[in-house]
Amino acid sequence: MDHHLPKTLYPALTVTPLNLIPACGECNKLKSNLAPEAADSEPFHPYFDDVENDLWLTAEVVHSSPPAVIFRVSPPTSWAETAVLRAVRHFSIFKLAPLYTSQAAQELNNIEYSLARLFEQGGAEKVKRHLAGEADSRRAAHVNSWQTATYTALAEDDWFCEGGFANVPGRE
Secondary structure: OEEOOOOOOOHHHOOOHHHEEOOOHHHHHHHOOOOOOOHHHOOOOOOOOOOOOOOOEEEEEEOOOOOEEEEEEOOOOOOOHHHHHHHHHHHHHOOHHHHHHHHHHHHHHHHHHHHHHHHHHHHHHHHHHHHHHHHHHHHHHOOOOHHHHHHHHHHHOHHHHOOHHHOOOOOO
16 A cells, blocks of 8 residues: 555545555555645546546557567547646656566567467468457456557557567577
């Protein structure tokens, strides 16, 4: 558990249930005693900020060897400027871009063999359909998960589907 508003700065809220939020140890350390200076610098609150219905997390495939995935905040144009700034701040405070890129790299390694088999069976189109199905499955559970963003980006990237997934040095 973490305190949304730091207990060192807001001791009266130390045991207030709505100020206690779930957080992993790493996120708790990253946030530390950080307190918002204005509405637009406050990270998302898991109980009060309903940001799961709007797609705001996107990814892009980097055409490298090995391939990589990078993440960014891309909120809808309907969001108020304060909400956009809060999303960017949240993403920055918790260092989500490098975290998600690392998780995606592990996922790419885990699926390379199965993608190669799909490619052998039906080419890029079969790989693309598979990745799109994986994206849909993850989107049904969490619109803004790193997995949803990853599989969406992979399915939409022709280079990746046409064999970029196997672009790893030293492998044959």
